[in-house]
Amino acid sequence: xxxxxxxxxxxxxxxxxxxSLKCEQHLGHNxxxxxxxxxxxxxELMFVYSLEERVENNSVPSRxxxxxxxxxxxxxxxxxLQPEDSALYLCASSQDERVYTGELFxxxxxxxxxx
Amino acid sequence: xxxxTQAQTEISVVEKEDVTLDCVYExxxxxxxxxxxxxxxxxxxxxxxxxxxxxxxxEISGRYSWNFQKSTSSFNFxxxxxxxxxxxxxxxxxxxxxGQNFVFGPGTRLSVLP
Numbered sequence: 001x002x003x004x005x006x007x008x009x010x011x012x013x014x015x016x017x018x019x020s021l022k023c024e025q026h027l028g029h030n031x032x033x034x035x036x037x038x039x040x041x042x043x044e045l046m047f048v049y050s051l052e053e054r055v056e057n058n059s060v061p062s063r064x065x066x067x068x069x070x071x072x073x074x075x076x077x078x079x080x081l082q083p084e085d086s087a088l089y090l091c092a093s094s095q096d097e098r099v100y101t102g103e104l105f106x107x108x109x110x111x112x113x114x115x
Numbered sequence: 116x117x118x119x120t121q122a123q124t125e126i127s128v129v130e131k132e133d134v135t136l137d138c139v140y141e142x143x144x145x146x147x148x149x150x151x152x153x154x155x156x157x158x159x160x161x162x163x164x165x166x167x168x169x170x171x172x173x174e175i176s177g178r179y180s181w182n183f184q185k186s187t188s189s190f191n192f193x194x195x196x197x198x199x200x201x202x203x204x205x206x207x208x209x210x211x212x213x214g215q216n217f218v219f220g221p222g223t224r225l226s227v228l229p
Contacts, residue, residue, distance in 0.1 A: 004159070042119075043206065043219040056216065088158065103150065103162035104217065111158075 003027045006091050006107035013081065014115050021076040021110045023091030030096060032074040033104065034066060037088040049074060081114045088112075117142045119209050119220035127226045128197050136192045136223045138207030144168075146212035149183065149190045154204040154222070163205075166190065167212075197227045 004025045013019050025032060034046040048056035049068040063085075065077040074091055088111050092104040118141040128134045140149065147168045152160040164174065166183050174181045178195045194201055207220040 040221075042221050043217075045216050048216075058216070090158075090160065092160075103165055104152075104160070105162070106152075106160040107158075109158040 003105050004091055004093055004107035006089075006110050008110060009108065010111045010113075012113045012115065013078070015081060015083070017081075018077070018079040020078065021089055021091075021112075023074040023076075023107055025072055025074075025091075025093040025105070027093055027095070027105060029093035029105070030071055031094045032068060032071070033092040033094075034074065034076050035090040035092060035106075037090055037109070039087075043090070046076075078112070081112075083114050086112055086114045117144075117147075117209050117211065117218040119207050119218050121205075121207055121220035121223045123223045124221070125224045125226070127228060129228050130199060131196050133193060133195050134197050134225065134227075136194075136205050136207075136225065138190045138192065138220060140188050140190065140207070140209045142188075142209060142211060144211035144214075148210050148212065150208040150210070150217070151181070151190075151192050152206045152208060152219075154206065156203070160206065163192075194225075197225075199227050199229055201225060202227045 007022045031050045033048050036044045036046055045058050046060045047066045052068050063080050067075040088109040090109045091107040094104050120139045149166045151163040153163055154160045164181055171183050180193045182191045204222045204224045206222045208217045210217045
């Protein structure tokens with residue numbers, strides 16, 4: 001199994017739908033992250049979970065709701081999204097909750113299109 | 116505030132050419148870490164290197180080399196004898212020590228043509 005697995009890889013949803021993105025890491029890491037990658041924009045950190053507790057939320061709209069039930073799984077629940085939310089959503093993990101000690105390991109991303 | 120600039124949006128080279136990707140950063144922190152990541156077409160970002168602010172030694176790893184110059188706040192990445200498999204988007208990133216938020220540059224798309 002690859003280190004960080006994201007499902008689904010592609011998702012198309014209407015603005016009134018509710019869907020979830022799933023991330024699973026098989027690396028025994030303690031911190032997990034959601035990043036958003038839009039066209040022509042730098043990677044944006046959305047949420048950070050360290051030891052299953054949210055430690056950072058970069059002013060993300062409430063239509064994005066993260067959930068971290070355990071250190072291996074991370075979800076991003078989506079509801080009433082806008083077309084501008086269409087992007088590649090990347091999950092990442094790091095070994096230590098002190099991020100600066102090491103690198104991030106990324107999944108392949110979930111490509112979201114909001115119609 | 117931190118900022119990472121990658122002025123080159125896209126670069127195209129022919130296989131076997133050398134290519135340098137530029138990265139310039141801004142930070143007020145005295146201790147920080149710099150990274151390079153590669154994003155191939157499959158989507159995942161792959162870690163290439165980490166360098167802390169106190170280590171200005173250049174590093175070479177196979178065809179890859181990095182030039183860290185604190186005086187100019189630059190952390191440039193050179194690929195020697197480029198190959199088609201090097202085609203990807205490359206991101207430079209900065210994180211202050213004790214921080215949790217990587218600041219990524221906008222990325223440079225490298226195309227290596229056969």
